[in-house]
Amino acid sequence: MSDRLQGEARKDALAELENWQEVSGRDAITRSLRFADFNAAFGFMSRVALKAEQMGHHPEWFNVFNRVDITLSTHDAGGLTALDVKLAKFIDSLA
């Protein structure tokens, strides 16, 4: 399991993830994406799902029609780890 990011390492990681916001009240990040339609949103989710399964690290997410809200945090660690940063960057590469 990855260790929770702390201090400078956490700050540096968040600075790289400019499309992501910190969630208030918990150590997590969130990003909301909009697509042309449901088909595009679900195609995106499928690609993320395959990557998540490969990583053994899964997003919390909510989808309605063309919108996908994603929250990333490492449950086993109780906060943000390098795995969340890696998955966030993968998501950014698709968006």
Ligand SMILES: C[C@H](O)[C@H](O)[C@H]1CNC2=NC(N)=NC(=O)C2=N1
């Ligand atoms: C056993 C399994 O690898 C773990 O439960 C994984 C699964 N996916 C996970 N996903 C996330 N986001 N956090 C975890 O701690 C986590 N743990």
